[in-house]
Amino acid sequence: MSTEPNVLDPLEIAETWCSDGRKVALATVIETWGSAPRPVGSHLVIDEEGNFQGSVSGGCVEGAVIAEAMDIIASGTSRILEFGVADETAWRVGLSCGGRIRVYVERIDG
Amino acid sequence: MERSTLQAINAARAARRAAVVVTDLADGASQVFPEGAKFPPEWDSVIVEALRSGRAGVTAVEGRSLFINVHLPPPRIVAIGAVHISQALAGLAAVAGFDMTIIDPRTAFATTERFGNVGLLAEWPEDVLSSRPLxxxxxxAALTHDPKIDDYPIRAALEAGCFYVGALGSRKTHATRVERLTQAGVPAEAISRIKAPIGLDIRAASPAEIAVAVLAEIIEALRRRDPAGRAGGAR
Incomplete structure (x- = not known):
């Protein structure tokens, strides 16, 4: 086993970032409808500076999730975010593939 | 999520133990249950089902909305033979997210100069697999062409229910392999699960191309496998 965390493994990254003293949030796809780029259970890990690894979509909504995650790192209150088709919810980011996803974002504490 | 919960998930994954994480979406409380642990009776059926199907999702239990995530052990490739194809396969496997181990008792082949940081064991498969079972x-993927090295791990893989068992060699080589395995008492149904000639038929010619064909066939077997977790490739 190498000591470097695998950059393709968000949970390993999350643990390493925590031990480095960084504040960390974990985003998880909890539900999908229609065509969704990443399956339920997929993770994105974010730190308080907005660094991230992993994915919850094909790059469509990560920006919004990262912004929310930075708030959640500050407040400690978990939230469920929902993203739909881009043109139905033009006031916010969406998925161009036509699917809908729900993403649970929580802070890693302790 | 508590950091200790994250650590427990990663510990189970590192030990190649399946684990289920139950998160109460109302208050964010989450708990980890490794395979084989005692599950709370009210959650027992959803945890068992998640382990069986490998599928994550939101479910309601006694009026509580729960997110059930499943972490099955990361798929691993064990290649028998520190040969040219294995060198290419090691690089591809890392990119595709597979752990990889290469076993070859021939120390001239199994050198770190040829393989770098890949898990490489210059030992007989019999010795490696007794301490690190499939x-x-x-x-x-049996890649040496040499029955003395390949046959034992092929039999062990069929017995362990590996989701993929592939063996390098021409149709003729495979026909003699089938004869040997049959004489050794391996059931025909098990022998029929061996992919040979190895790799998807993409007319691969070079060792790197054959490695692509083998990895593609492994991915197909992984994604098509029976969700109940019976022997891989079963339809």
């Missing part, structure tokens, strides 16, 4: 989350 499991159903493992693909076995």
């Amino acid at each position: 499991d159903r989350y493992t693909a076995l």
